Amino acid sequence: MKLLRYALLMFFGFALSGCFEIHQGYQDIDAYMADVKTRPMGNIEPLPQFRPYEAFTYQASAMRSPFKQPVKVALSSDQLNSNIKPDASRVKQYLEKFEMDSFRLVGSISNDEGFWGLVRGSDGVHRVKVGDYIGRNHGRITYIDEQELRVTEIVPAGPKYWIERPRILPLDIGSQ
Template identity: 40%
Template sequence: MLTSIRTHSALTLPLLLALMLSACGGEENVDLHTYVKEVKARQTGKIPPLPKPQKFEIFTYNDKSLRNPFEPTVEIQAAETNNGLKPDMSRERDVLEQYALGSLKMMGILEKNGRRWALIRTSDGTLYRVTVGRYLGKNNGKITRITETELEIKEIVPDGLGGWIERKTTLSTSE
């Protein structure tokens, strides 16, 4: 009896599988196949051919008597790099030389017995009293004159060619 059950289930199982697989093969996608055929049957537009490339004439600049177009029209005169001007690198640095001039602010002046001082506030809020001859700013700036509204400063800055140039600037009180 056990053998007949095994034989019977061995035949039944493949039949059930075949029946289930045949159920999956239906024509469910008929509308999709019809749409694809319609799209493929449509007439396509015509694309015009590419235009032929235009020929251009190559220009060669051969005239040695004319100016080279890639050189400046005016001779650039190099600045004299050995003008004798240079900052004193051996002097002791002032505390105000660690600040850029743009971060310093002139607050006012003090005057006593004909001597004038300017009050300078740094970006961190510290107030300093300076007089003519004192250095400030990162470019070797030396105070040359103090008026009621501004400091006149002479800076010695690199000229970009290995030398130094003198530049005058001011630091004013803000009203």
């Protein structure tokens, strides 16, 4: 027991001896630290405040492109008094989801079953025939040949009136 007591005393004595300051040979470091502490402190600018990102949803995709010329339609009294209006009970076809300006006639094919136009849209090439609907303005294909595709659209001309507007898609050789 006495031996254990002396061993613990010796251990704590050595452990506590490391806590005392002994300054021998460190005067240059102490002088440098004192000099650094007396210098004026620098100014650190605060970080700039950033606004969080606000997501923007473009909602004008169904409207006319601002980079295209607007279509001017001269209306006569005969056109306004007509009974032209789109068929609301008709089931919409796939190509009626897209703007007419997004289509290009890139070719045509024919066989015993008929004659088709090949129309390139934003999602690929589609085969169309006379009587199919295309574009958002109730456009119905009225004529197809090797050089052009003709469409008659029904567009609003006021709150109660509709008019027919012809459109032509010429053959676009550059997009093949």
